[in-house]
Each structure stands twice: as C-alpha cells, then as structure tokens.
Amino acid sequence: MxxxxxxxxxxxxxxxxxxxxxxxxxxxxxxxxxxxxxxxxxxxxxxxxxxxxxxxxxxxxxxxxxxxxxxxxxxxxxxxxxxxxxxxKLKEKEYGNKILIVDGIQDPGNLGTIIRSAVAFSFDTIILSNNTVDLYNSKVIRASQGMLFHINIVIKDILDEINKLKELGYYVSATKVDSGNDIDILKEKEKIAIIIGNEGNGVSKEVLDNVSSYIHIPMNSECESLNVGVATSIIMYELNK
Amino acid sequence: MxxxxxxxxxxxxxxxxxxxxxxxxxxxxxxxxxxxxxxxxxxxxxxxxxxxxxxxxxxxxxxxxxxxxxxxxxxxxxxxxxxxxxxxKLKEKEYGNKILIVDGIQDPGNLGTIIRSAVAFSFDTIILSNNTVDLYNSKVIRASQGMLFHINIVIKDILDEINKLKELGYYVSATKVDSGNDIDILKEKEKIAIIIGNEGNGVSKEVLDNVSSYIHIPMNSECESLNVGVATSIIMYELNK
CATH class of the missing domain: 3.30.1330.30 (Ribosomal protein L30/S12)
Known part of the structure; x- marks a missing residue:
C-alpha cells in the first residue's frame, strides 16, 4: 500500500x-x-x-x-x-580508554560536529549530560554525518559518572578557556575522560570542582575563545597523534 | 529625535x-x-x-x-x-606571512568559525573567493564573535591571487580529505598560504592544479571527513604551535 x-x-x-x-x-x-x-x-x-x-x-x-x-x-x-x-535509539556499550564528557552543549550543530570529530580521532565513548541538546535532534544527526552510529554515546548524570570513572582509574580533565595545563599532560595517561562545557558558560562549577586537572589550548590573546566544536576537536586530534 | x-x-x-x-x-x-x-x-x-x-x-x-x-x-x-x-566594510591591508584562502565555503557558521580560529591562531589574512558566502552576512559575523574586525579579510579571484602569491615566494598548499602531506611540511616555510574548500566538494580542481602541495589531517578510516571549520582550525592550530 x-x-x-x-x-x-x-x-x-x-x-x-x-x-x-x-x-x-x-x-x-x-x-x-x-x-x-x-x-x-x-x-x-x-x-x-x-x-x-x-x-x-x-x-x-x-x-x-x-x-x-x-x-x-x-x-x-x-x-x-x-x-x-x-x-x-543507540544501545549502551562498554567504555574504552578515551571518553569525552559533554556538559550542557546547546547548539545541535556543535554537538554533531563533536560526534563526527570524536569518530575521526578514535574516541570510543561520549557521555552527554542530561541538559545537553538531544542527541536525536535531526540537526545533531545531520551535523554528525551519521557518525553517531559509529561510537558509543550515553546520556547520564555526569557528576555521578565522573566519580565512577575516577574510581575506575580514569584521569578526568576539564577544558578551561583561560588557564590550565597543556594537552600533552594527557598523552601519558592510559585511561582519560575529557569534559567540555556549554557554549556560553563552559564547564559547570560543580563539575570543575571534581576533576583531576584543567587543560586549555594556547591562543592569541586577541581572541577570547574558540568555538566549542573546534576546541574539542583540537584536543581529540592531539590525543590521536 | x-x-x-x-x-x-x-x-x-x-x-x-x-x-x-x-x-x-x-x-x-x-x-x-x-x-x-x-x-x-x-x-x-x-x-x-x-x-x-x-x-x-x-x-x-x-x-x-x-x-x-x-x-x-x-x-x-x-x-x-x-x-x-x-x-x-573592512579595508584591505597588507599581507603577512600566514594566509588562509577560502575556496567557496557556503555555510555562514563555518566561515565565522574559521575567522574566529584564524585570529586565535595568529593567521594575518583571509582571502575569500568570489563564490564564498558573504562575509557581511549576519550569521557569519555572529559566528566570528566579532573577530572579523581583528584580521585582514579580502575578497578576490583566488586563481589570480594564488599565482601572485607564488611569485611573491609563498608556499601555497591545498587541503585534501583523502591524501597529501602531513601539516608539518609547512612548518619550515617562511611564507605560507593554505587553501580550504567547499563543504561538499573540497577545493576546486582548477585551484588544486595550481598549488605547490597537498596536505591532509590523518584520521580514523571510519570517518570520511571532518567539518571544514574543524579541519581548518586544526591546521592553523598546528602552525601556531
């Protein structure tokens, strides 16, 4: 019919x-x-x-x-x-050694771009906070170019999850715009989880209080910050080299 | 009144x-x-x-x-x-040693993101092809976070411009998704111009035929390509290290 x-x-x-x-x-x-x-x-x-x-x-x-x-x-x-x-909807899989944690991204294009880059740079899991834009929003899916089907993506209370990951031996690091360590400090760690924050406000304070370190990307002082999709992709690119 | x-x-x-x-x-x-x-x-x-x-x-x-x-x-x-x-509108300024050439980007968000990253990673000039989305489109300006006021941006026939740059001693390189040299080959050059292409089609064939080399970003084979704003930003980040 x-x-x-x-x-x-x-x-x-x-x-x-x-x-x-x-x-x-x-x-x-x-x-x-x-x-x-x-x-x-x-x-x-x-x-x-x-x-x-x-x-x-x-x-x-x-x-x-x-x-x-x-x-x-x-x-x-x-x-x-x-x-x-x-x-x-995607089924939850086991975590590997390279996890990205998304704390409240709102723009579907940014989330889709991040999923695409995460696959490109061999991250195995993305954990989305409950207040992140819906993974199944059509704009997220389009911007991901279908890469959401190639990676483990779960939606969780990220504060709980960060504590669990630390107990499991993950080195948990949050991105900051203005200060922090060079990305290189993560290269020697076996199991890492990197937290990226909301477009306007960055990673939330409660989350920042619970991490092992901060990292940031060095840049020209004329520019205050990078697009969050770009910043996240650069970090994942560095860790895939 | x-x-x-x-x-x-x-x-x-x-x-x-x-x-x-x-x-x-x-x-x-x-x-x-x-x-x-x-x-x-x-x-x-x-x-x-x-x-x-x-x-x-x-x-x-x-x-x-x-x-x-x-x-x-x-x-x-x-x-x-x-x-x-x-x-x-912006007034044309003199070129420095780090030039980005944009060959036909259509998405205003992508162009704005690229302008923002170009300032962050100390590129001095962006040359836009005539068929690139209008620099003064409000979405480009918003995505650039006002960084268009911090960099020299000109609109040109890029084939003409590439030939002029080569005569002036610039090493002109185009990005390709599937093959090319590592970005590192650009680090030893004093004056560089990097060409990035359209979202769907990449750099146009006439342009590819006129460059000194191709570069590409290594990535997992499960992912066909990166978002053009991300790829361009990674290249500029590498060259600013």
Whole structure:
C-alpha cells in the first residue's frame, strides 16, 4: 500500500518523532536521506525505511511507501529527501580508554560536529549530560554525518559518572578557556575522560570542582575563545597523534 | 529625535543592509549587540549606533534612537538586541606571512568559525573567493564573535591571487580529505598560504592544479571527513604551535 493521507495515524505517529517527547516515549528516532539510512542499517539501528513511491533504494526494511505530500508532511527539511529511516535509539556499550564528557552543549550543530570529530580521532565513548541538546535532534544527526552510529554515546548524570570513572582509574580533565595545563599532560595517561562545557558558560562549577586537572589550548590573546566544536576537536586530534 | 515608524526612508534603508545587494551598494553592513558594536568601534569601522530609546550604552557615534517596534523591524534575530551598529566594510591591508584562502565555503557558521580560529591562531589574512558566502552576512559575523574586525579579510579571484602569491615566494598548499602531506611540511616555510574548500566538494580542481602541495589531517578510516571549520582550525592550530 501507499500512504497518501496526512490524516493517517501511522503517518501522524511518525511525524511526532520530530519531537523529543515522542522519541523518548517510543525509543525511536528519524533520519533523513540515503546516507544516514545506510549508516543506520549498517549499525543495526534501522527498523523501517520510509520511501517515496516509485523510488528505488537498495535497502528493504519493512518499507513504508508514501506520496510526495506525505514525505513533505513528515520531513523537517525545506526540501524532503527520497528516503527516511525510523531507527532504534543507540544501545549502551562498554567504555574504552578515551571518553569525552559533554556538559550542557546547546547548539545541535556543535554537538554533531563533536560526534563526527570524536569518530575521526578514535574516541570510543561520549557521555552527554542530561541538559545537553538531544542527541536525536535531526540537526545533531545531520551535523554528525551519521557518525553517531559509529561510537558509543550515553546520556547520564555526569557528576555521578565522573566519580565512577575516577574510581575506575580514569584521569578526568576539564577544558578551561583561560588557564590550565597543556594537552600533552594527557598523552601519558592510559585511561582519560575529557569534559567540555556549554557554549556560553563552559564547564559547570560543580563539575570543575571534581576533576583531576584543567587543560586549555594556547591562543592569541586577541581572541577570547574558540568555538566549542573546534576546541574539542583540537584536543581529540592531539590525543590521536 | 526618536524613530518610531517603519515607513521612514532612513529606517527602510538601514533594514535593506540585511541584503548583500545593498551592503555592496553602500559599502556598509550591520552588526547586532553590544559586543559586536564595541568591536566595530575599536577597529574604527563603526559609523552609527542604532539604539533603543531609553537605553544607555557607553559608545556615542551619531546615534540613531529607535522604538522597540523599529528595532524589531530592522533586526534579523528572533529577539532584537538593544543596540546595533552600522559599519563600514573592512579595508584591505597588507599581507603577512600566514594566509588562509577560502575556496567557496557556503555555510555562514563555518566561515565565522574559521575567522574566529584564524585570529586565535595568529593567521594575518583571509582571502575569500568570489563564490564564498558573504562575509557581511549576519550569521557569519555572529559566528566570528566579532573577530572579523581583528584580521585582514579580502575578497578576490583566488586563481589570480594564488599565482601572485607564488611569485611573491609563498608556499601555497591545498587541503585534501583523502591524501597529501602531513601539516608539518609547512612548518619550515617562511611564507605560507593554505587553501580550504567547499563543504561538499573540497577545493576546486582548477585551484588544486595550481598549488605547490597537498596536505591532509590523518584520521580514523571510519570517518570520511571532518567539518571544514574543524579541519581548518586544526591546521592553523598546528602552525601556531
């Protein structure tokens, strides 16, 4: 069958996945475009393909065939893609030796960029604080270029988690804009966790009080700070060299 | 006087500066918010302060006092700021030894981030190709955090400019995602120009054919590419170490 009505309950339920509340309720999220659907498929997170009628796509997965009007209704993009995917949320995996902790990033583009760089520079886990922008926000997913399917990402109370990591022998370091050690001090540690903060306010005070050290990136004094996605990527790049 | 009508020609002309066509015609552009107005003032680019009636601000510069309604009409933001600035476009300055060449970046956030990082890592000049997103687009200015006032930025035919730079003894290198030399090869050169490309397509073929070398950033093969703002910032960071 071809879904042609935006009044259909199944179609309405799919569209609701654009809202965090319904993503959390159903443990599902949407991706748009062939590349992201393929990435979801490869990582076993794909439940259904939503596909435009008369379009051919190489992945068959309980396909939901829709008209142009319905695709336009579901999409968050100005111009819809030809395929979308309904995906299961990521399952928690075991932590490795290189962990990034995100304390309250708000901009979806920044979080997506950080996920992309974390995969590029071989970090194995990202822990998001509860007040970080939703991982399954479509802008985060697009900015990550699908890299969210290639890394362990969990959402936690980060203060609890930092204490657990310290007990497990992780060297926990927070970034600061104005002062701290050179990134090199982390290179000799076997297990590290690096905390990055919110765009405007940096890492929160309670978190700063609980870390083993601060690190910062040296820069020209004419510039107050770097974009948080850039700063985080530079640190991960250094630790991957 | 207080401008209270959006029908006023002066107010209409100011609002038109949100469009590239009128910015080019008048050689002017707008900035929003105290921080950006202060940066424009310090760099001698500020012509007028647009200020909300009854608001106090420490800079007086041929102030144009407006009502809330008029500020709301002029702004590109969802919630207007209390001050805006009308600024003269940047004047071309002499090139130093560290030049970044931008070949067709389209996303204003990416260009703004790159400008911010270029100041942080002591590059002295940015050359933008004619098909790069407009430097005076409000999103570029916001993402740059006002750093556009701290660096020489020019808009040129970059193929011409690359040939001139080579004659002047610059070592001209282009970034490539998949292959090229380590960034370290640039560290021994006295005068360098680094070319970065468009988000989807990278550096254009005609440009690649005209450079002295390619450079790339080593990364995990699971990730195809970095965000262009991140990649550019990492290269500039390395060259500032």
């Amino acid at each position: 071809i879904y042609s009505s935006t009044d259909n309950n199944k179609i309405k339920d799919i569209k609701k996945l654009n809202q965090k509340k319904y993503r959390d309720l159903n443990n599902l999220f949407l991706v748009e475009g062939e590349h992201l659907v393929e990435e979801a498929y490869k990582s076993n997170n794909l439940n259904n393909v939503i596909i435009l009628e008369d379009y051919n796509f190489n992945i068959e997965k309980d396909n939901i065939v829709v008209t142009d009007k319905v695709m336009n209704y579901i999409t968050e993009l100005d111009n819809h893609q030809k395929v979308m995917g309904i995906c299961s | 207080i401008y209270s009508s959006t029908d006023n020609n002066k107010i209409k002309d100011i609002k038109k500066l949100n469009q590239k066509k009128y910015r080019d015609l008048n050689n002017l552009f707008l900035v929003e918010g105290e921080h950006l107005v202060e940066e424009a003032y310090k760099s001698n680019n500020l012509n007028n302060v647009i200020i909300l009636e009854d608001y106090n601000f420490n800079i007086e510069k041929d102030n144009i006092v407006v009502t809330d309604k008029v500020m709301n009409y002029i702004t590109e933001l969802d919630n207007h700021q209390k001050v805006m600035g009308i600024c003269s």
